Amino acid sequence: MAASGKENVMDEKDDPGAAPYGNFINYYTFNPPENRINLIPTTLIQDLGYGKDSSETILMLDVGCNSGDLTVALYRHLQQRAQSEDPTKPPHTDLHLMGFDLDQSLILRAQQNNPFPQNISFIPLDITEDSSLQTQLQVYLGQHGCPRFHLTMCLAVTMWVHLNHGDSALLRLLSRLASLSHHLLLEAQPWKCYRSAARRLRKLGRTDFDHFKTLAIRGDVAEHAREHLEKHCGMELMQCFGSTTWDRRLLLFRRTEITD
Numbered sequence: 490m491a492a493s494g495k496e497n498v499m500d501e502k503d504d505p506g507a508a509p510y511g512n513f514i515n516y517y518t519f520n521p522p523e524n525r526i527n528l529i530p531t532t533l534i535q536d537l538g539y540g541k542d543s544s545e546t547i548l549m550l551d552v553g554c555n556s557g558d559l560t561v562a563l564y565r566h567l568q569q570r571a572q573s574e575d576p577t578k579p580p581h582t583d584l585h586l587m588g589f590d591l592d593q594s595l596i597l598r599a600q601q602n603n604p605f606p607q608n609i610s611f612i613p614l615d616i617t618e619d620s621s622l623q624t625q626l627q628v629y630l631g632q633h634g635c636p637r638f639h640l641t642m643c644l645a646v647t648m649w650v651h652l653n654h655g656d657s658a659l660l661r662l663l664s665r666l667a668s669l670s671h672h673l674l675l676e677a678q679p680w681k682c683y684r685s686a687a688r689r690l691r692k693l694g695r696t697d698f699d700h701f702k703t704l705a706i707r708g709d710v711a712e713h714a715r716e717h718l719e720k721h722c723g724m725e726l727m728q729c730f731g732s733t734t735w736d737r738r739l740l741l742f743r744r745t746e747i748t749d
């Protein structure tokens with residue numbers, strides 16, 4: 490069940506206790522897709538060296554996609570580039586996105602409002618659950634004949650996994666994202682968001698997040714994430730797309746290991 494609330498700012502009327510995973514029902518009313526989309530070049534796919542041949546299948550994964558608004562907006566954003574190159578050509582039609590979220594009611598909404606069901610799929614899935622995750626993503630990759638996603642997005646999700654499952658789960662999440670992807674676009678919430686989320690929970694008289702007080706990874710969480718991805722996951726930071734209006738950086742990583 491999804492709940493209303495705000496992730497970044499403190500507001501006593503909001504109820505993060507009912508959205509302990511950041512599964513806000515109205516997320517895009519207070520963080521519209523444009524806040525992030527405007528930082529991402531429409532040429533991103535081409536800049537990464539993909540899509541030169543319009544028949545090439547490009548696969549993208551959106552981890553923790555909420556109700557799918559950002560997923561759909563990004564699909565439109567990237568297709569816009571394909572059309573603007575040569576308006577007589579059809580858009581790059583072989584771009585496929587899969588969005589998943591642990592909240593089934595949000596996924597149902599995403600499915601019902603999906604304007605591009607041929608190219609965008611939404612499924613309920615928990616990134617922390619190994620076996621079902623592996624199976625469903627491998628099936629999807631296999632259907633498209635790709636060993637990995639060309640680009641994975643993990644935006645505003647790390648804090649919720651971290652608070653609910655602890656340090657080791659955050660590192661496992663990053664390792665998993667790296668193993669699934671050639672490129673990774675990561676927006677890690679800064680530590681001040683953790684404090685706000687925990688404070689809001691306390692104000693509501695709820696028990697704290699399971700791991701908040703004992704987390705060893707704190708401070709510059711994005712820097713910790715970069716270090717883990719570079720030291721342990723065979724990835725390197727390529728680029729930073731600046732900061733969102735919420736003062737969060739969008740970090741783009743690529744695999745440094747030679748892969749299939």
Ligand SMILES: C[S@@+](CC[C@H](N)C(=O)[O-])C[C@H]1O[C@@H](n2cnc3c(N)ncnc32)[C@H](O)[C@@H]1O
Nearest residue numbers: 510511512553555559590591615616644645649
């Ligand atoms: C703050 S929202 C961000 C939504 C979207 N990624 C964006 O940036 O617009 C966080 C989302 O992550 C989802 N989420 C949290 N933990 C998750 C997990 N373990 N597996 C899958 N989704 C998760 C929540 O349900 C929620 O929809």
